[in-house]
Amino acid sequence: MYISDLSLQGFKSFANKEKLRFGEGITAVVGPNGCGKTNIVDAIRWVLGEQKYSTLRSSRMEDIIFSGSESKRPVNVCEVSLVVHNNRGMLPVDYNDVEIARRIFRNGESQYMINRGKCRLKDIQDLFVDTGMGADAYSVIELKMIEDILSENTDDRRRMFEEAAGINKYKHQRKTTLNRLELTKGDLNRVxxxxxxxxxxxxxxxxxxxxxxxxxxxxxxxxDLEIGLAFIKRNELDDKIIPLRERIESLTLHKSTRKSAEKGREDVLEKLRIISRNQQEEMSEIQKRIDSLTVNRQEKNNRILVLNEQMKTAERDIIRADQESDDCKIRIKNYKQAMGEVDKELKEVDPNVDAKLSEFIESKNILETSNKSYVKAQGSFDELTVKHMQLQREENNLKSLVERSEYHLEDRARRKHELNNQAAEVEKQITELENIQSKAEKSVHSVKSQIEDKTSKLNDQSKIFNELSEKTEILLTKSRIAEGRKSSLDRQITFNQNIIDSHEGHPGGARVILNDLKSYPGILGTVSDLIQVDDKYRPAIDAALGEHQSLLITKTRSQAVKAVLAIHEAKAGAVSILP
Structure with missing residues (x-):
């Protein structure tokens, strides 16, 4: 197993990404002071999990990030990756090459990776435990470590030898187990x-x-009592409400009937008003016609008087014309006689013939003029006669029209009198209906007052019922909460009773005896059970007794020895008995 590759980017003096390859055997890194040889060793320590920034020759962990130079800007992240060739299988993984990487940001955030997968620092430490590699392992030896090996301090040498012997893993496991035991003891004490x-x-x-x-x-x-009381009050209110509702329905029906009757009366009155208005309009028209006919009649009468005067004048003219005609006839007769005499005289050749002829012509002209006047007077008389007949016909028509108008006026007056009687009757009925309506309104007002009183009482009772319902809901809620608390207390009591029955907290031997007192006659119980005090003093007694709470009390020494031997043979655990 050896380091095959080392990549650095942003670590101390390595601003750009640099990759170093190492082969098998010895690889030496040489260079002048300040070129970064030690930074390579620091990078290997750091990627293997070094946490002491003083070991990395920095005042804080963020100082290992490249902070910039005259020609290069500072970076915000530092990353180092190390590839270990696992050719001998010393690492507990199934890979020939294992890549370990560590990354830190300027805000202090740090990341660890194994084969490009995120992991914990503990995973990297567990990977290299007992392999000789690690942040504090002997694989990286400094001058200080050589001094530790050559030092007379046995602790420093023992640490190096234990690391080389591969027992650090077991010491670490032992330390972890002891810590867990301490935590367990603390938990037991808390229990x-x-x-x-x-x-x-x-x-x-x-x-x-x-x-x-x-x-x-x-x-x-x-x-239950409040609900029963509420139901009783509600039933009483229902019994009181039923007649009120019936009364309200009856009054409502009466009111609707009265409204219908009033509407019918109003319709009749409206019809009568329309008829009266129409009759008044007709009477106004008739009166206008009568006035017009009266004026026309007066004009006709005046015209008749004028025509009568004209007729009288014409009659006088006719009489005068008749007289003149008679005179003319007499004169004509005289003239004829005279003409006969003239003829006779002409025959006698009267020398006065010219004078007589002139007189005759003059008389003839007078006669013709008289005839014309007579004819003219006769024509005027005929015209006046026709006009007189027309005036008589118009007078007759006016008389018949006046008679008809008087008849219509009498009929209208009679109908007006009847309508006035009907209107008076209707007014009387309206007065009676208004009195009935007033009484009904008073009755309705009284009933409304009663209804309002009953409604107010009903609202009060409803409020009381609602309050009782709310109280009932509150009580039910409290009851459910109390039931929940009761269940919780029951569970807690059951749990405590189980603890008491199983005698948890006592040593194993004492627990065996307490769970089976029948097999150990003479055992009276524990000290804490035998001391009877008030509950408020119980914590003080328990604190004073301490671990002696589990001390068993027997009647005789022999019973105590017998119980101890039985527990010892059964290997049930420790027990303390006081005779």
Missing amino acids: SDIIAEVDTKVNALRLQLKRFDRHAKMTHKLR
Whole structure:
């Protein structure tokens, strides 16, 4: 077995990665002072697990990391790997080459690896134990170690020889075993203390258990009573609520019926209002028409008066025209007579014929004018007659219209009177309904007050019931917690009782005797069992007795000797007996 390769990167003066190969035989490293020869030896020590930075010629472990130079920057990690050729199988692994590596960072974190797998420092130390290689092994010999070999100090030489002889492994195992034994003794002492403390608490726990059982029984009884009381109160409240609910339903039904009736009355009133409004509008229209007809009638009357005056004037004109016609007829007759006489006179060749002819022509013109006036007067009379007939027809129409209007007015007045009577009846019914509604509202208000009182009482009872329920839940929770504590105490008591029954903490021989007192007559028990004191003084008594707590007491010396011989023959362990 020999070192075949050594790789360094960031270790002390080796900033860059450097790899050194070693063959079989002797390899010498030569060079001037300060070139890093000793750093190679320090790297081998460090990768094998060296923990003393003073051995590595540093003030702290981080100082082995390359800290930089004028031409190179410092690095933050240092790594050294060592390859050991295991050609003789001295290392307890199945590899011919074993690579050991160690890496440290500037923050102090450190890593160990075997064949590139992370491991512990102890794994590397166990790998090279009894092989002569290691951080403190004789495979790396310094001047100081040569001085130790040549020294007269036997301890230094013995350490070197033990390392060379390969017994360090067994010394290490012995040291580890002794440490474990010391830890076991400490654990046993602690167990003894725990047992003693448990023994002092058993009686107190038993008393607490009895108190807890009594408390649990009283709690269950109280819970049952409170639940029963709550159910009784709830049933009473239910009995009180049922008639109130029925009353509320009845009032609600009555209220809905009243609302329906009020709605029907409101519909009837609305219809009556609409009819009254329509009738008022019709009456207004009729009144307007009557007023218009009255005005028209007045105008017609005035026109009739005017026409009557015109008719009277026309009649006077006709009479005058008739008189003039009669006069004209008389004059015509006279003229005819005169014309006859004239003819006669013409025949007689009256010299006054021209004058008479002129007079005749004038009379003829007057007659024609009179005829025209008569014809004109006759036409005016005919027109006035037609107008008079038209006015009479219009007057008759107006009279019939006035009669119809008066009839409609009378009918409207009669219907208005009926509607007023109906409205009065409806108002009376509304008043009665309002009185009924007022009484019902008072009754509803009274019932609501009763309901509110009952509801308030019910809410109070519900609050009480909820509080009782919460208390019940709290008691149940406490009961479950207490049951859990009881179970824990039962387990602890059972554990303590098992410890007491098995007499743990006593020597083996004493334990055998105490577990089978029938086979050892005369044994009264241990000193600690025979001393009866209050629980508060028990720790002081146990502390005063110390290891003598396991001392057995017998009635006679012979019984003690007999018990010791029996235990010795059975090889049951140590026992101390006091007669």
